[in-house]
Amino acid sequence: MRLSDDDFKFICQFVYESTGIVLNDSKREMLYRRLTRIIRDRKLNSFSQYCQLLRKQGEQEKDFFINAITTNLTSFFRENHHFEYLTTEEIPALIKSKTAGSNGKKRLRVWSSASSTGEEPYSIGITLLEALKNDLPSWDVKILATDIDSDVLAKGKAGVYDVNRIEDIPKNLKQSYFFQGCGKSSQSVKVHEKLQRIITFKQLNLLHDWPMKGPFDAIFCRNVIIYFDKKTQHDLFARYFDMLAPGGLLFLGHSENLGNYQQYFSNVGRTIFRKPY
Template sequence: MSNRQGHPKDRGLNRDQAMQLSDDDFKFICQFVYENTGIVLNDSKREMLYRRLTRIVRDRKLNSFSEYSQLLRDQGDKEKDFFINAITTNLTSFFRENHHFEYLTKEEIPALLKSKTAGSDGKKRLRIWSSASSTGEEPYSIAITLLEAMKKDLPHWDIKILATDIDSEVLAKGKAGVYDVNRIEDIPQKIKQGYFFQGRGKSSQSVKVHDKLQSIITFKQLNLLHEWPIKGPFDAIFCRNVIIYFDKKTQHELFARYFELLAPGGLLFLGHSENLGNYQQYFSNVGRTIFRKPY
């Protein structure tokens, strides 16, 4: 980009004047986000976008939002990954919306233990997809839930969890499995001792997840709007607190694709404020934001 003109003060502008998010820049950035992620940003997200753009502009050592908008116009392909990583929301925690994990423990896993049949290798197959896995707390919570509920039967099962997200940086954190110790403060002591190692010395405020969790989880970058190099079928798909950012058309398309990848009787988990809309007719509601594909 060749239109750099020095610091705002050199042009007679104060920082507040330079860091105004114009309607044109806001509309362009919202459209850029939608075209590349399917996430719909409207005026209610303007303040959130402003805060995140401010960090991006400072990181890129630019002087205004307009300069960054121009960078996206000129070098969108190069800048896209960094921009998406910086702008997407990554709010998560271990066992968030715990009723979903309770349903797995009390209802679904006991049913699967009885109904699943072994394959040619003598093992029963279980596949779960965490499709907006963020920094990994969700897939690790799923893994802990499975290992706890299936302890006696684990040798007879082939269990794999796929964890995907559009943000490569949060995926790297999830794959590493290292978290601040306060992230697990609300987890029962038995779970802490069985599935987390606390660091020592300079690392005493960090914990690392146990290898037995990481061994059944695969982390991969994936944009839900693009092709899914995934075979399935999945016994359960978690798509929580992400579809609220998509428009109705995109939501419907995603539900149709999830439906195809679910095994007969498979479960789709949504976030606490989400619903299937018109696609509800193809599922049965078996719990709070828990939906089952017909057998």
């Protein structure tokens, strides 16, 4: 099958209008492969037929389409320097500075804004629980995990992974936070309930309204900003800034930067940015 220039342009525009993600010629081969699977699933004969379907039934088809073409590459403790910073710098500082609220507990909120299949929010959760475990009863810890893709959110909420996904995690953390299956499930692990209890998974398009109120002590927005154009990036940074508590941290991916919005944050580590107090 041939993907014509007109069909490619239409698909790119549909993706941009739906998600804000910018696709260019460098993504053409990736888009071709994923569209081929979609067409096979929908029992169509050409890319043009699928474009017609999107034109006529765009709203009904949008969720399936976005789930099928968005990239979901992730792993536990990916870009580990971010979790090391939380452990060695941020959590010790918060232990000293946080005061108890009306419920008698210190409040800690983190948002994983492109959570994919859940490895990132679970890594955040493990990091927080480990750093606070000597004083955990006095803390109210919650992590919000959002993604545009409903399929990967369901995977994250289930918390079941192939055992090889956790092979690089230290043994003591494996024993504390994962259960290995038996029999036919022996090659799978499930996240411990104590970890799932502090994480809420919700579907969210970052370009739409954000129903949560915040403020967040830290926001992870890693390896997603690169898919947006400069104006959308700037708008998102402004919204993240407003959603952060004074002194809160914004974590970006290894190839990302704040651009012109850098002036509103201080750089405290590799792709780690702090909102002023």
